[in-house]
Amino acid sequence: MPDPPLLMLADDLTGALDCAAAFAARGHTTFVSTSGQIGAVNAQVIALNAGSRPQPPAQATHAIRAGLRAARDSGASLRFVKIDSTLRGHPGLEIGVAADAAAATLVIVTPAFPDNGRTVAQAQLLIDGVPLVRTEVGADPLSHVASSDVAVVLRQHTDAPVVTMPLATIRSPALATTLADLLPSNAGSRPTIVSCDAVTNADLDRLIAAGQAIAPPSGPVLFAGSAGLAAALARATAPNHREVPDRPPPAPIRAGPIILVSASQRTLADRQVTALVEHHLVELHRVEIQRDGRESAVGRAQRRLAATALSAGRSIALRSTVPGDTAALAPAEMRVLADAIARQLAAHVAALATEARIGGLVIIGGDTAFAVLSAVQASGIVLHDEPLPGVPLGTISGGVLSGLPIATKAGAFGDDQTLIRLFTHLRPGATPS
Known part of the structure; x- marks a missing residue:
């Protein structure tokens, strides 16, 4: 048994x-x-x-x-x-x-x-x-x-x-x-x-x-x-392949651009995304988000620009911006704002990923990852590998993006070059410039 x-x-x-x-x-x-x-x-x-x-x-x-x-x-x-x-x-x-x-x-x-x-x-x-x-x-x-x-x-x-x-x-x-x-x-x-x-x-x-x-x-x-x-x-736990014979193969690397999304406030996460942009592996697209979580007219225009980049086959990094000064917000207000940012970024990703044929998702931060997967009605992720420490890679299970490769990372994990190494793993032909 x-x-x-x-x-x-x-x-x-x-x-x-x-x-x-x-x-x-x-x-x-x-x-x-x-x-x-x-x-x-x-x-x-x-x-x-x-x-x-x-x-x-x-x-x-x-x-x-x-x-x-x-x-x-x-x-x-x-x-x-x-x-x-x-x-x-x-x-x-x-x-x-x-x-x-x-x-x-x-x-x-x-x-x-x-x-x-x-x-x-x-x-x-x-x-x-x-x-x-x-x-x-x-x-x-x-x-x-x-x-x-x-x-x-x-x-x-x-x-x-x-x-x-x-x-x-x-x-x-x-x-x-x-x-x-x-x-x-x-x-x-x-x-x-x-x-x-x-x-x-x-x-x-x-x-x-x-x-x-x-x-x-x-x-x-x-x-x-x-x-x-x-x-x-x-x-210390040896797998028994005879018990579950249909072990998933390595995660497929799909053709098509990658969407990276990050709402992390960590300085390290900022540096990692900046390194990707500076090495021309992604285009940076800002997404303006209102404090009440509603999409602004500026945000809608920014989403259209991101969709154009994806349609042309260019990978993108989505980062949130919030109008006004948020430094003086109380912790409870910051939590409400963080939730709103995650939900609105998730809505952007869900719309973009269903409008264009993409090759995969890279998501920084647990709240953002949960919001994105909820927005696309996923039930979970079938994991395949860990190409870098603390960076799991798998495929989405269930929902409108079922089967799409996805990698996630906590905002405070890795070093400045972590995302560059991940993108060159996902795109073996990509060379940082």
Whole structure:
């Protein structure tokens, strides 16, 4: 009898894709649900986007529980809880709710993602060696994180016990025994959440191996982290092609121009798009968006210009602009504006992609990716590969763009040349000038 699908519960869409991509790259049939439902999916690995990150705690709890109910009905087995690599959202709540639902006894947690500069040392989350709260990501008013201490952030939204584990213990031969000693002594007790240091991929591999060594009969052990820990779990989970024989082939590279869309406010994302434009791989098209989310006359004219470029076979990058000064907006107002930007950009992409024959989509940012996929009535993404760390590639499943290649990236991932490398992968004949 085949094993049940491995389930990953994620706080946002790019996170679900990042974590699932490592499994697809190693040969697992992998599906990422964008609709909150799973249904009769023929896959070995399923990632479900709960969309909990931007929600208030009560709504986030409801979204997580709804996702877990859908997973239970599908027979999938929860193994991994994806949290943000910079601790945005409610990581303690997400872990606690999922662990309770799975009756887990232990949760091994680290947001470390060494391939993208995220490490945890002395309990502190570092971004390229800088404590989180001193970085652009940590200062984001939309997702302010009060501490670089991972355990402190986890405790904000859970009453489950949280303990820290230093790097010396992670690298000790007795790691599995040390973790086993943290198992609750009484049946029915809250699971122990272990916040772990990790600075290399080898550290992440050690955590996965130790957690698997103390799994049943002691009770379920969950892993929680970002794409770094998910990749370690993928390395330790060999695919069984005999169970699911129709593994998808590599993602097709279609003829036709590519639409890149970004609403990310990250300086890094700006530099990445600028590099593409400067190397003549895309044309930059600004899209003016009103604060109430309505398309302006200027925005309609800009969309017509973008459609003309696509019809001529030229790839484009869509970036949003908002009239007036937004710097003084309160965080709640910024969130409303960010949602409006994502929805309007999604409407532009949906219209352009159905009017012109395009070769694929590249989307920066989880909210934008979710909005675009919702606008084209997609049910999910079948993942095929991970051409770059943190950049999954797949095809859209369901809706009016079913079968279209799509790549996604979090706004804060990569370096200045990441999008150039991605576009030359999608267009092997393209040469940056």
